[in-house]
Amino acid sequence: MTDPAPRTTEPAPEQAPLPAPTTRPRQDGEGGRVVREILSGNAVISVLAVIVALIIGAILIAVTDPRVGSAAGYFFASPGATVNAIWASVSDAYGALLRGATYDPGARTWQGKLGIFETLTFATPLILAGLSVTLAFRTGLFNIGAQGQIILGATFAGAAGFFLDLPVGLHLVVVILAGALGGALWGGIAGVLKAKTGAHEVIVTIMLNYIAAALVLYLLKNQLKDPNSTNPVSPKMPDNALYPLLLGPNFRLHAGFILAIAAVLAVGWLLNRSTLGFEYRAIGTNPLAARTAGMIVSRGYITVMLIAGALAGLAGTAQVAGTEKSLDAEVAGSIGFDAITVALLGRSTPWGTFFAALLFGAFKAGGTSMAVNADVSIDIVAVVQSLIVLFIAAPPLIRSMFRIRAVRREGASA
């Protein structure tokens, strides 16, 4: 090392055994990356959070089941009966949940049998809104505003649907673009305020959620109101403005799901392959260093909120031009908030978000079947979802439960 000429990558013989400056750049295939992500401590915590939440849900199912209660009455005479009752109760409930969400051979209709497609239908807006939260989160912004962005997207898409009369194909494209625009507008407001005034995006997006909810209600009572209805709902979307159904009229699954998958790929490319994503991730991890490296942090905040808003807006189109086919004040349901959980459960990676959204879609699709077929309150699903949030938000809890050693990153200490 006595001369500044480049050294070869071959370590000198006497240095061979130890951290010599050898480099073995990993062959970083897409598959390898996914596997590493799933195997990394974080993904393990996500999986454990779901499992623990399901176990606690099982306990709740068991203790609220009268069969278990009566079997416990003669627990000492016949402990096996109690165990059997618990097993029956829990397996009934979760069995119904699973069958409802995937495949139920006992159902009479094909719709009833193939719950998997309901799962995908419910997952579609969650994927898109989850990506919105994920993308902002990776840039260091906590986008609580997916809810408002979905509403705005749905409103714009709805307006483009009702007021325009365009040929097949073109109309849907215009509806989709309008939805993205509406969401981008709402997200962009938060981005601009953050960039120009430093206003915290959490506060701003929460406010924008309220404004969006009030705004859509106002429009539904006035400009967007269905003249034939007394309720604040819009007219039906014209057929040209709807996502085509993927599996015929018996299933609700629509082309919005394809769009969602395309969005996963696009966000994956954006975050991991593009120069823009490089900037977003740098800003999200260390804005000071990003600035010193010539990145314009404020511009990053604005553009990422535009894109994130557009993604949530697309989730709005999946509602209004896909499953609901009209606009009402509940168009966003709790999707905007579930999207936050989905993004966290998915560890803010595009594919993680995708799978987390599928899980939540399955909860929704299977929850009804569980309520009907196993007579278990659908609220159990809400409890399990909330528990997942709790465990995700408190990784130290999960770690201590399973004695996982924290992955320390303090190599930075000088």
Added chain:
Amino acid sequence: MRRAGIAGPAHRRPPAPTPRWVESLKLELKGITKSFGALVANDHIDLVVEPGQIHSLLGENGAGKSTLMNVLYGLHQPTSGEIHVDGSAVAFAGPADAMAVGIGMVHQHFMLVPVFTVAENVALGNESTGRGGILDLDATRRRIREISAQFGFDVDPDALVGELPVGVQQRVEIIKALAREAKVLILDEPTAVLTPQETDELMDIMRQLKANGTSIVFISHKLREVKAVSDKITVIRRGKVVGTADPSAPTTELASMMVGRSVSLTLEKSAAEPGETTFAVTNLTVTNDAGQRVVDDVTFAVSRGEILGIAGVQGNGQTELAEAVLGLRRHVRGSITLGGTELVGRSVREVLDAGVGYVPEDRQDDGLVGGFSIAENLVLDLYKQRPFSRRATLDRAAIAANAAAKVAEFDVRTLSAADPVATLSGGNQQKVVLARELSRPLKLFLASQPTRGVDVGSIEFLHKRIVAERDAGTPVLIVSTELDEVLELSDRIAVLFAGKLMGVVPGKSSRELLGLMMAGLTVDEARAHLDHPDATIEREPA
């Protein structure tokens, strides 16, 4: 007027009022091994810290010093090996356990809450200060005053930590450890962030702690400091103990023991052959957000093929000057030109694109993205250029190939350039920043504290690289509070004091002259003072 004490330790500390002897503690590390995956950071290390000794660890960047200390402090679990305290084996599940037996650690990045007062910070997480879970701040204040008085710390328990200078914050960290009855104090590169004055004061404090029975494990890359305070020196290379040394051993011997080859501690460089003057700063004034002039009407120029060093005590406007050149500062008046182009008012991107290589003073805050891989950090400001990206798409293969070349050239010690940069040792992180900034055609190289935390062997290499950059015809601006480094590298030296330029002197000027200028004398005043040391200096009040 602010005047930095340059006349050595001006105020000796008052003797301790009531010496509180701490019970000494003997610490033995036996066969400590710590692996991170395939990488063995510590390899069967044996180390004995005798009671009341200052034991220094020397070793090149990535040798495993910090890792060993993190094991000792319970932050890492050893892969194998034992820690013995006073003869019996102990196991630490976390720092709390280490503190319980009397081991305290001061990290280079302080673990203080800036919006809390000193007393609140000391009380934080210290159960012994509260009774029944109630925070007893009065007792904590009393304890802080006691410790302060004993060691002459001069720390106000009610001061807000965020408003204290770095040196004082470090003392708060030491108080925190002492308040928890630390008998062994680990100081990992404590002097890297200190001014020479603060360093001298810290060394005084260390000697007093030692006189009081506290043992200290001291890590520093500055051999002068190690020689000055140590009782014993252990040298680590590539995870193994390669020997012990006596503090009286010559510096060159210590250096070659560390690096495993002979190191030249003085830079051999040819005389500068300055070409045309391409970088000029004219009447530059920078105001901070509070409206104070932090850089005050500064004018200087650097020619191609010349290194200008900017010396000064930390906090006299150097940081702001460097940031103003890069375009990071608001409220900049005056002119900064590079090759005829005005830089004031340009964005950072434009300044970088104009050919400025910039090494920020704080690598972790401003120079690196910790979660990014080494490879990504090596293109942090080049990612938009070919070959690293094409049509807005990153070229992973090109980024990896660049990383492989830079890691080899700059001797960054890592198993894989795909690892997060935060897993690198401090000195190796610094090398990543330098490797990045020196790896493109430059019109100006501007580096603040270029070799902070870097070992002697790598300093030799980096200094040679910087001189090579100069010889290639790049104007070089080195900002350093390390007078040794400034003297070593510079062809000319400019001294800043309270934001003003005290003058520009030749690179071979005496320390005394520079010292006087760093304390606020202009060149002429300083020269006059050196010629007639007894004459009082006539000057206008600032």
